[in-house]
Every structure is written in structure tokens, then in C-alpha cells.
Amino acid sequence: MEVKKVLNNNVVIALHSELDEVILTGKGIGFGKKEGDPVDESGAEKFFVLKNEQEQEQYKQLLIEVDESFIGCMNDCMTMLENRFQVQLHEHIHVALTDHLYYAVHRIKQGMEIRNPFLQETELAYPAEYQAARDLLFHLETCTxxxxxxxxxxxxxxxxxxxxxxxxxxxxxxxxRLVSGLVERIEETLEVSMNTKNLDHQRLLRHLHQTLERIQRGDYGDEPDSLKNVLKYEYPVCYNLSWKLITMMQQALKTPVPESEVVYLTLHLQRLSRKHK
Structure with a gap:
């Protein structure tokens, strides 16, 4: 490879014989380099082939704007994540997360408040990612x-x-956001207050997230009509609420929701309702 452009001491854009334009990051990899100089891939901590031109330009701009120390910290964070999950992360995260956290730090320095109304829903839906994010931000605090x-x-x-x-x-x-709206309807109808430390509440919230994922993938089966009929007469409040929740999902996702979800939702809701009586 040969250098096309040096962005800073730790980042260069290089021309690869097969991959065309690539981005290399590593301590001192750009020091003393100029256009046309050879560059060794083995000296790079990260090797990016951003095929999406828009992302490529966005990341180049970020590398110019962002402090070298911050880029180094983000590279450490990506390595932490890849080691933790034993995967090679999709390169989009290098652009999106660096961009997000750089401007988040900038807003915090200016005294702007950052709020997240869906924090509990996110923690319950993606517990492994949530803990990884906590550790990543602790490392970022150490860096910055x-x-x-x-x-x-x-x-x-x-x-x-x-x-x-x-x-x-x-x-x-x-x-x-949709799960948050569904929870509001459940609390209002059943006159309960969702407690994310309660195991039944956790199961319901995870089920709602998993339902949305299955619907998005078109991955679902069906349940016998006889079971639906039993639930309809045994637990009419929870059964009717399940249909209202499904209607909300259908309107938000703009796709049909299988009737089998009525069974699962009714059972979750009945368990929740019974515990609060």
C-alpha cells in the first residue's frame, strides 16, 4: 500500500492494490509520511474498508475534526467490544459510535443535559450490550x-x-419507543406500575421486544384456536388488552401481526395482573 493522504500522526488514507482506498489507524503510523510513501499494514491497529462512500467521507471528516487521543480511545473501545463478544464488528459502528460519542462529550462540556427516556426498556431488551456499553463509557471517562x-x-x-x-x-x-407506548397502555388498563426489577415485568418487556423482532423477520408460528377461545373466556380483560396491543404494533410497524401473539401476550398479562391483585 501507499499513502494517499495523512490525516494526522495516527491516521492515514492509503491506496490498496485490491481494495482501493482504505483507512489505517495506529500510533505513529502517519508520522513523517507523505503522499506516495509506502505504508505497512502490520503497523496499523485498525484497518478500515468503508465501502459506503457517504460513510467513508463522514469518517474522514471525523478523523480531521476529532482529537487524535479520542480516536485512540475509540479504537481501544472497539477492541474491547470485539474481544468481549468474540466477533469482528461491522465497520459502521466505528463511524456511528465515534460520531455519537464525540458530540456527546462536546455537549456535556457545554453543560447540556442528555436524557434517555427509554433507558430501562433498553437494559431489559439488550442486557449484554447494556453492560458492555457501561464498561465502554467507563473507559471513555478514563480517557477524557x-x-x-x-x-x-x-x-x-x-x-x-x-x-x-x-x-x-x-x-x-x-x-x-413502541415498547414504551405498549407499556403505558398496559399500566393504564391493568392499573399496575411496571417495576423493571420484577421478574414477571422483565419477562413481559423482553417478550414485547422479541415479538417485534419476530414480526420484522416474519418468523412466527400459530396456536390452536381452541387455546385462544379458552383464554378469551377465562381472561377477558387481558385477552382484549392483547388485541389492543397488537393493533398498536400493526399500526406502528405497518405489517400484520399473527394472531398467535394474542396467546403469548394474554398469558404474560394475566400473570402480571394476578400478582398485583
């Missing part, structure tokens, strides 16, 4: 000296889940 608010854990957890599953971040945000 800037205390990160708890709400950021949820935002970072969604970025991590996106990188692991390659699900769009927008889809995850929409699902999290």
Missing part, C-alpha cells in the same frame, strides 16, 4: 476525564446491538 451520564449507556447499547446484528439503528429506536 468527562463523566458520562447514565442515559448514554442506553444509546451506546443500541449502537452495539446494531453492530452485532446489523439491524438498522433507526429500527431499534422505533421498537424501543
Amino acid at each position: 476525564g468527562i463523566p458520562m451520564p447514565e442515559g448514554e449507556i442506553g444509546f451506546v447499547a443500541l449502537h452495539i446491538h446494531t453492530a452485532l446484528t446489523q439491524r438498522p439503528l433507526q429500527e431499534l429506536n422505533e421498537h424501543t
